[in-house]
Amino acid sequence: MKYLGWRLLHGVGLLALLSLLSFMLSQVASGDFYSQLRNDPRISPETVAALRAQAGIDRPFPIRYAAWIVAVSRGDFGYSLAYHRPVAPLLEERIGATLILTGAATLTTWLIAVPLGIWSAARRGKWGDRVSTVAVSLVLAVPDLVLAIALLVLSVQTGWLPAGGKISRGYAQMGSIQQLRDVAWHMVLPVTVLVAGSTPVLIRHTRASILEVMEAPFAMSARAQGIPRRRLLYRHLLPAALNPLISLLGLSLGSLLSASLLVEIVTGWPGLGPLFLEAVMARDFAVVLAVVMLSAAFLFIGNLVADLLLYRFDPRIRTVD
Amino acid sequence: MMAEPFLSVRDLGKYFAPRRWWRKARSGRWAIRDVSFELQRERTLALVGASGAGKSTLASCLALFETPDSGDVRLEGRALRHTDVQLIPQQPAASFNPRFTAGEALAEPLVIQRRGRRHTRREIVERAMEQVGLSPDAVSKPVMEFSGGEHQRLAIARALILEVKLLILDESLSALDESAQDQVLDLLSDLQREVGLTYVLISHDLTLAERMADEIAVMDDGRLVEHAPTAELLRAPRHPRTQELVQANLALSEDGPPL
Numbered sequence: 001m002k003y004l005g006w007r008l009l010h011g012v013g014l015l016a017l018l019s020l021l022s023f024m025l026s027q028v029a030s031g032d033f034y035s036q037l038r039n040d041p042r043i044s045p046e047t048v049a050a051l052r053a054q055a056g057i058d059r060p061f062p063i064r065y066a067a068w069i070v071a072v073s074r075g076d077f078g079y080s081l082a083y084h085r086p087v088a089p090l091l092e093e094r095i096g097a098t099l100i101l102t103g104a105a106t107l108t109t110w111l112i113a114v115p116l117g118i119w120s121a122a123r124r125g126k127w128g129d130r131v132s133t134v135a136v137s138l139v140l141a142v143p144d145l146v147l148a149i150a151l152l153v154l155s156v157q158t159g160w161l162p163a164g165g166k167i168s169r170g171y172a173q174m175g176s177i178q179q180l181r182d183v184a185w186h187m188v189l190p191v192t193v194l195v196a197g198s199t200p201v202l203i204r205h206t207r208a209s210i211l212e213v214m215e216a217p218f219a220m221s222a223r224a225q226g227i228p229r230r231r232l233l234y235r236h237l238l239p240a241a242l243n244p245l246i247s248l249l250g251l252s253l254g255s256l257l258s259a260s261l262l263v264e265i266v267t268g269w270p271g272l273g274p275l276f277l278e279a280v281m282a283r284d285f286a287v288v289l290a291v292v293m294l295s296a297a298f299l300f301i302g303n304l305v306a307d308l309l310l311y312r313f314d315p316r317i318r319t320v321d
Numbered sequence: 322m323m324a325e326p327f328l329s330v331r332d333l334g335k336y337f338a339p340r341r342w343w344r345k346a347r348s349g350r351w352a353i354r355d356v357s358f359e360l361q362r363e364r365t366l367a368l369v370g371a372s373g374a375g376k377s378t379l380a381s382c383l384a385l386f387e388t389p390d391s392g393d394v395r396l397e398g399r400a401l402r403h404t405d406v407q408l409i410p411q412q413p414a415a416s417f418n419p420r421f422t423a424g425e426a427l428a429e430p431l432v433i434q435r436r437g438r439r440h441t442r443r444e445i446v447e448r449a450m451e452q453v454g455l456s457p458d459a460v461s462k463p464v465m466e467f468s469g470g471e472h473q474r475l476a477i478a479r480a481l482i483l484e485v486k487l488l489i490l491d492e493s494l495s496a497l498d499e500s501a502q503d504q505v506l507d508l509l510s511d512l513q514r515e516v517g518l519t520y521v522l523i524s525h526d527l528t529l530a531e532r533m534a535d536e537i538a539v540m541d542d543g544r545l546v547e548h549a550p551t552a553e554l555l556r557a558p559r560h561p562r563t564q565e566l567v568q569a570n571l572a573l574s575e576d577g578p579p580l
Contacts, residue, residue: 217415225385226403227428236418
């Protein structure tokens with residue numbers, strides 16, 4: 001538990017450092033939200049200056065950073081100049097949409113990849129393993145965005161799937177079950193793209209880590225006692241192969257907020273992705289910083305969860321502690 | 322009347338071929354070939370030979386780690402089974418699942434062979450630990466926390482749990498220092514008398530073979546080239562390879578150990 005305390009402290013320090021860095025980078029970026037107004041001859045420089053003063057972005061850097069940190073630690077991520085709304089509620093909606101998408105994709109990925117990896121390892125060198133290895137390489141070689149665009153083209157041409165977005169027209173008039181079905185229907189395409197992107201890697205890792213422990217001396221001696229395959233797999237091989245998979249799980253939990261940014265933009269899913277892109281383009285830095293900080297916090301939490309799981313499942317880590 | 326041999330190995334061969342994914346490669350090698358010998362109950366046979374002579378492959382075949390490509394191994398006239406033989410490996414620590422406690426590791430063979438119930442298993446495990454000179458209080462200690470010599474004992478206990486009659490000791494004592502080696506040797510000879518065990522000792526160390534074995538078999542290039550009672554083989558080695566080994570051993574013991 002002392003370890004947990006240290007990890008938390010470490011994480012907070014890391015986030016603070018990251019915030020400073022990203023805040024500085026946002027300053028280095030040329031211009032601010034009001035830069036474009038200067039090009040408009042109808043707006044006088046005085047008006048722009050007044051707007052900047054009102055938004056508080058004319059103050060010196062350390063003061064603004066300090067003010068921002070204080071606000072963030074109170075859970076206030078500032079005010080979006082583009083949306084004329086506080087950032088927090090704005091993010092809330094978008095985070096929900098993103099999490100539904102990445103959550104479904106992550107779950108599907110793990111449900112497909114782990115059994116397939118085990119199955120592949122169990123029949124290494126045989127027919128099924130070779131076919132799956134080749135298939136995995138092929139899927140791995142296709143870039144996510146190309147796949148997304150290809151699927152979009154396909155859905156537009158055939159009308160099998162909605163071409164992007166999250167809800168159909170007339171969503172508000174639907175019953176709640178219909179609404180659910182409608183969203184699920186819209187999710188199929190982006191989830192497929194996300195799953196195609198992450199499944200091959202996970203299959204390979206699962207297969208490799210199972211194969212590695214298959215050759216371990218303790219697996220050999222279990223075999224010499226006449227152990228049935230099933231018991232060997234579940235009692236010896238899987239627990240021993242679990243560690244790298246747990247680390248990967250941490251990573252996939254950690255990237256729940258950030259994994260789908262590009263896919264969201266391409267498929268028009270109203271999650272964090274499009275919001276982030278717009279905010280960057282508009283130099284709406286309060287939003288940009290909030291998204292960066294939240295993603296980082298997620299990554300940290302994901303890794304922390306992985307560490308705790310490792311601690312729970314590997315007695316060796318506990319004895320070292 | 323000639324007694325039926327306890328262990329009889331006939332024309333045993335193991336072929337290794339590099340695997341190609343489209344077919345079996347033609348160029349392979351017999352790691353052991355035409356190995357035949359017999360061994361009586363409660364005797365100890367030492368298999369000696371240079372590295373690469375096929376000792377370990379033979380051990381793997383005897384312990385059913387590998388399936389031989391020719392010949393067969395029979396115990397008391399029937400085919401060898403997992404419950405007849407266990408191997409004590411060179412590095413016993415690695416042969417235990419690092420997540421297990423001593424109790425779990427020793428009970429695992431019982432579970433695998435579906436013997437006993439939960440509480441009787443515990444008794445069997447504790448008895449086996451006592452037999453090899455470990456405290457039964459250590460059942461709940463993780464395997465990783467035992468010392469090298471204790472791992473050796475644990476491995477022996479695990480083999481005893483299945484009540485096997487044949488133990489293959491694959492360089493099992495080579496990694497131990499002398500005093501630990503002596504202790505394990507004493508333990509093994511006690512067990513041989515008490516439980517009625519038969520040992521096949523794989524070793525490159527003729528001194529160890531001399532101390533422990535009733536008979537010695539010499540391997541060279543996958544074949545068994547000489548097999549005789551220990552004293553006889555050491556006194557009058559016949560095969561050139563045996564003579565080399567005996568010479569080397571003499572030179573070593575006359576000069577004392579290196580260093």
